[in-house]
Amino acid sequence: MQNKNIRNFSIIAHIDHGKSTIADRLIEYTGTLSKREMEAQVLDNMDIERERGITIKSQTVRLNYKGKDGEEYELNLIDTPGHVDFTYEVSRSLAACEGALLVVDAAQGVEAQTLANVYMALEHDLEIIPVINKIDLPSADPERVKKEIEDVIGLDTSNAVLASAKTGIGIEEILDSIVDYIPAPEGDENAPLQALIFDSFFDSYKGVIAHIRVVQGHIKKGMKLKLMNSGKVFEVTDVGCFKPQPVDLGHLDVGEVGFVAGSLKDVRDVRVGDTITYAENPAAEPLPGYRGVNPMVYCGLYPVESSDYDNLKDALEKMQINDAALVFEPETSVALGFGFRCGFLGLLHMDVIQERLEREYNLKLITTAPSVIYHVYKTDGTMIKVSNPAELPPQTEIEHIEEPYVKATVIVPNDFVGAVMEISQDKRGEFKGMDYLDTNRVMITYHIPLNEIIFDYFDRLKSATRGYASLDYELADYKESKLVKVDILLNGDPVDALSTIVHKDRAASRGRQLAAKLKEIIPQQMFEIPIQAAIGSKVIARENVRARRKDVLAKCYGGDISRKRKLLEKQKEGKKRMKAVGSVEVPQEAFMAILKID
Amino acid sequence: MRKQRWGLYIHIPFCRQKCFYCDFPSFAGRERYEADYTDALCRELAEQGVLYREKWGRPQTIYMGGGTPSVLDVALLEQILQAISETFAWKGINEAERPEFTVECNPGTIDEAKLALLRAGGVNRLSFGVQTFDDALLKRIGRIHTGAQAREAMELARAAGFRNVSMDLIYGLPGETQAMLVHDLETMVSLQPEHISIYGLQLEEGTAFARMQEMGKLSLPDDDTVEAMYDAMTSFLPQHGYARYEISNFAKPGFESRHNLSYWQDVPYLGIGAAAHSYLEGQRYENVREIPAYIEGIRSGSGVRRQEEAMTREIAMEEFAFLALRTARGIDRRHFEQRFGVPLDAIYADAIAKLKRQGLLAEDTAGVRLTELGMKYGNVAFEEFLL
Numbered sequence: 002m003q004n005k006n007i008r009n010f011s012i013i014a015h016i017d018h019g020k021s022t023i024a025d026r027l028i029e030y031t032g033t034l035s036k037r038e039m040e041a042q043v044l045d046n047m048d049i050e051r052e053r054g055i056t057i058k059s060q061t062v063r064l065n066y067k068g069k070d071g072e073e074y075e076l077n078l079i080d081t082p083g084h085v086d087f088t089y090e091v092s093r094s095l096a097a098c099e100g101a102l103l104v105v106d107a108a109q110g111v112e113a114q115t116l117a118n119v120y121m122a123l124e125h126d127l128e129i130i131p132v133i134n135k136i137d138l139p140s141a142d143p144e145r146v147k148k149e150i151e152d153v154i155g156l157d158t159s160n161a162v163l164a165s166a167k168t169g170i171g172i173e174e175i176l177d178s179i180v181d182y183i184p185a186p187e188g189d190e191n192a193p194l195q196a197l198i199f200d201s202f203f204d205s206y207k208g209v210i211a212h213i214r215v216v217q218g219h220i221k222k223g224m225k226l227k228l229m230n231s232g233k234v235f236e237v238t239d240v241g242c243f244k245p246q247p248v249d250l251g252h253l254d255v256g257e258v259g260f261v262a263g264s265l266k267d268v269r270d271v272r273v274g275d276t277i278t279y280a281e282n283p284a285a286e287p288l289p290g291y292r293g294v295n296p297m298v299y300c301g302l303y304p305v306e307s308s309d310y311d312n313l314k315d316a317l318e319k320m321q322i323n324d325a326a327l328v329f330e331p332e333t334s335v336a337l338g339f340g341f342r343c344g345f346l347g348l349l350h351m352d353v354i355q356e357r358l359e360r361e362y363n364l365k366l367i368t369t370a371p372s373v374i375y376h377v378y379k380t381d382g383t384m385i386k387v388s389n390p391a392e393l394p395p396q397t398e399i400e401h402i403e404e405p406y407v408k409a410t411v412i413v414p415n416d417f418v419g420a421v422m423e424i425s426q427d428k429r430g431e432f433k434g435m436d437y438l439d440t441n442r443v444m445i446t447y448h449i450p451l452n453e454i455i456f457d458y459f460d461r462l463k464s465a466t467r468g469y470a471s472l473d474y475e476l477a478d479y480k481e482s483k484l485v486k487v488d489i490l491l492n493g494d495p496v497d498a499l500s501t502i503v504h505k506d507r508a509a510s511r512g513r514q515l516a517a518k519l520k521e522i523i524p525q526q527m528f529e530i531p532i533q534a535a536i537g538s539k540v541i542a543r544e545n546v547r548a549r550r551k552d553v554l555a556k557c558y559g560g561d562i563s564r565k566r567k568l569l570e571k572q573k574e575g576k577k578r579m580k581a582v583g584s585v586e587v588p589q590e591a592f593m594a595i596l597k598i599d
Numbered sequence: 600m601r602k603q604r605w606g607l608y609i610h611i612p613f614c615r616q617k618c619f620y621c622d623f624p625s626f627a628g629r630e631r632y633e634a635d636y637t638d639a640l641c642r643e644l645a646e647q648g649v650l651y652r653e654k655w656g657r658p659q660t661i662y663m664g665g666g667t668p669s670v671l672d673v674a675l676l677e678q679i680l681q682a683i684s685e686t687f688a689w690k691g692i693n694e695a696e697r698p699e700f701t702v703e704c705n706p707g708t709i710d711e712a713k714l715a716l717l718r719a720g721g722v723n724r725l726s727f728g729v730q731t732f733d734d735a736l737l738k739r740i741g742r743i744h745t746g747a748q749a750r751e752a753m754e755l756a757r758a759a760g761f762r763n764v765s766m767d768l769i770y771g772l773p774g775e776t777q778a779m780l781v782h783d784l785e786t787m788v789s790l791q792p793e794h795i796s797i798y799g800l801q802l803e804e805g806t807a808f809a810r811m812q813e814m815g816k817l818s819l820p821d822d823d824t825v826e827a828m829y830d831a832m833t834s835f836l837p838q839h840g841y842a843r844y845e846i847s848n849f850a851k852p853g854f855e856s857r858h859n860l861s862y863w864q865d866v867p868y869l870g871i872g873a874a875a876h877s878y879l880e881g882q883r884y885e886n887v888r889e890i891p892a893y894i895e896g897i898r899s900g901s902g903v904r905r906q907e908e909a910m911t912r913e914i915a916m917e918e919f920a921f922l923a924l925r926t927a928r929g930i931d932r933r934h935f936e937q938r939f940g941v942p943l944d945a946i947y948a949d950a951i952a953k954l955k956r957q958g959l960l961a962e963d964t965a966g967v968r969l970t971e972l973g974m975k976y977g978n979v980a981f982e983e984f985l986l
Contacts, residue, residue, distance in 0.1 A: 063965055215918070313707065472655065527957065527959075527976055527979065550822040550825065550826050551799070551829050551975045552975075552976050552977070552978045552979060553828055553846055553974065553975065553977030560608060560868055560870065560876040560878060561875075561885075562861050562862070562878070562918055562922065563908060564884060564918065565885055565921075566914070566918060566921075566985075568978075569921065569978065569981050569982050570985060571979060572982055573982045573985050576982070584956075
């Protein structure tokens with residue numbers, strides 16, 4: 002295919018604005034898949050993705066389209082993850098494109114996350130085609146949304162397409178706009194290869210399959226290639242494009258998007274953002290923008306049954322085969338035994354991994370509350386990074402602690418500005434600015450500790466703004482904070498997995514809330530259980546779980562033993578998620594209790 | 600024929616009135632079925648009873664429960680007793696070798712004639728559903744008799760020659776105080792039954808009490824009071840000569856209910872009648888629950904017994920263990936090993952160690968048994984024996 006007939010684009014949208022449905026319609030309209038082959042939302046093919054209506058992995062598909070001018074075009078769609086956890090992955094996907102469709106809901110208008118992604122696309126000099134979707138809705142107001150896009154983002158909307166992916170309106174116009182407005186890729190077919198990896202996954206037959214954009218040069222089957230960052234060398238066994246199943250074409254030419262596979266066994270060698278070049282006659286420089294994996298959030302994962310430790314390890318290793326962003330290392334907790342400290346890109350990433358471990362590997366897990374990475378400067382002049390509150394050194398050894406702050410952008414209707422500010426202030430946020438997007442909508446910017454974002458910031462925003470708030474954030478910097486560790490003692494014994502790091506000014510109230518919450522969560526047992534919250538040796542809160550009352554099955558009618566057994570089984574089922582900590586049975590949700598207090 | 604210890608259970612699903620707390624398979628207002636039911640029951644007994652007699656010999660225990668067996672009139676009772684005695688042909692066998700034969704009675708539905716009939720028919724043990732001696736409480740829980748009738752029933756039983764009588768008590772009734780329970784216990788021991796069963800009231804789904812509770816019309820004593828009642832009961836009865844040989848059962852020496860014990864000791868039993876349960880050759884069965892369906896099943900010969908969940912070796916071990924733990928003797932190591940071919944510790948060492956730590960279990964070379972605390976938290980201990 003000649004370069005002038007190739008278009009590489011992605012779709013930018015806020016959750017629920019219809020990105021996946023538009024992708025489906027494009028696939029259908031171009032005949033890439035017949036209607037019969039279409040499953041709803043073809044591109045989100047993980048169960049969890051479909052259930053949650055989100056995209057976690059990038060997906061790529063090549064569409065063949067005959068333009069109005071009668072020429073055949075090759076349109077490469079790169080579907081990007083739609084969540085703040087995957088910002089870096091999104092940026093690499095955008096770097097593989099020349100243009101993007103900006104899908105905005107005709108009723109909802111521009112949201113915080115849309116903005117963040119649009120700005121990112123603009124940074125990559127992408128040509129942006131606004132698509133106003135869901136114009137069939139009674140509440141649709143395309144003109145208002147167009148104006149919003151012009152005012153807020155500064156985009157010209159004269160070429161905007163009005164569409165309804167649900168009913169099929171505007172799909173052809175979208176395809177024609179892609180051909181008309183998005184520039185064809187440039188590049189030299191004979192230059193040393195530079196191919197950008199924007200995603201990768203593991204296939205048990207072919208090994209690691211890298212999603213790539215050929216920026217310079219070309220790839221043929223049998224070539225010896227090299228990953229410039231990891232240094233791995235491999236021979237190309239498969240090279241081609243997705244339709245959306247992988248199709249082996251034997252080659253990929255300059256400007257094209259597709260995949261390459263070879264003798265690569267470890268997804269960690271094939272990092273998103275790395276550059277592939279020729280093993281001999283390599284490119285002088287890798288493509289810009291590579292960044293190593295950078296977990297933002299850590300938590301402990303422990304098997305409920307300690308005998309499941311090896312199974313959990315296997316499962317994590319298998320998961321890592323397909324997810325280079327997952328990091329983990331063994332960790333021991335006095336309370337929970339042997340487990341793993343796991344790092345994630347964010348809360349969603351964490352949730353998804355946990356859910357998949359339980360669902361796909363049938364593991365019962367205890368998850369400790371998520372933590373950010375603290376920089377702890379010790380009195381001896383050294384700095385250590387702490388992602389597990391239990392590992393915070395004693396107060397006397399600490400000179401000061403720094404914690405990560407994010408720049409949080411919130412967009413809300415006018416009426417809720419007060420609520421947003423109140424919550425953000427309460428979350429130790431520093432007000433940075435406020436801009437009116439139009440007469441009704443406001444963009445508010447705060448610097449907020451990431452720690453506070455993790456603890457229900459978005460949930461509180463949502464409920465205080467009746468669901469109208471949209472949030473985006475990015476890591477800003479590390480700043481000194483007065484932080485202390487609050488320990489929890491059950492039955493007099495400290496439970497390391499329940500320790501938490503909080504700001505000094507609110508340690509006392511957090512301690513009280515946490516103790517009260519634990520009292521609700523921990524069921525009555527045969528003895529009274531004192532719950533204490535303490536900073537160092539100073540107890541700041543106290544609660545008691547009363548001893549439980551007698552518990553024994555009474556009369557057994559005429560030898561009906563099965564019924565008795567069923568009652569016992571039900572009772573046992575209820576305890577499956579409990580972990581014996583010392584002599585106390587603690588339900589798994591207790592370890593997340595800190596997230597549940599308000 | 601291989602001699603084998605076994606028990607026979609006979610279910611009489613009729614009641615004059617359904618007690619408000621009761622979720623057993625028993626029905627009021629079904630008098631019209633009594634005659635047909637008795638026919639069907641006798642036929643099942645003749646067929647099944649003979650089958651197992653030929654296999655295992657006579658049963659060591661017979662228990663007629665309900666419902667209210669004593670609600671049947673003299674003619675129907677006689678028909679059943681006749682069928683039993685024919686099936687097991689014990690005429691001429693001396694009294695001491697006859698089975699323990701219990702019939703449950705409601706103090707409001709007996710008289711001299713019925714008791715004499717039972718005695719003559721081989722019944723040697725009576726179990727009275729007393730529940731409480733407080734008339735106001737009796738009324739509140741849907742019983743049809745008074746406290747005076749319960750006391751009188753005891754006299755009638757003695758007069759009819761019964762030397763082994765049990766009484767049931769329930770505590771934690773709506774509006775009951777600890778003083779009222781103590782009064783019941785005192786009355787109970789003054790009557791000197793040989794055996795006492797005592798249960799804490801439980802709200803069961805589908806009962807009148809469950810509905811009242813939902814509507815907020817039931818005022819049950821609070822947990823602390825019920826706990827105090829339990830403590831009072833478990834110390835009072837042993838002080839008055841009744842040993843606790845099972846979680847809910849107390850007896851004077853030598854008067855433990857052998858039938859009741861057989862449920863906990865892995866002894867097979869044949870259940871006759873609607874909704875009766877059987878435990879035969881290591882499998883558990885239940886007869887159809889509805890009276891008309893039962894009668895029809897027997898008449899047509901299509902069968903009334905269906906197997907419950909198939910017994911695996913694992914389930915068998917679990918049940919063996921948690922049932923045995925209900926008794927004061929607990930799990931007998933030798934018995935367990937004989938039954939399963941592995942030592943108890945090979946399966947349950949962890950559970951036993953954990954429960955010992957918690958003070959719920961005591962252990963010696965003969966076996967393991969619940970401590971006093973363990974009896975109180977029986978469910979916690981039983982659960983540990985589920986594999």
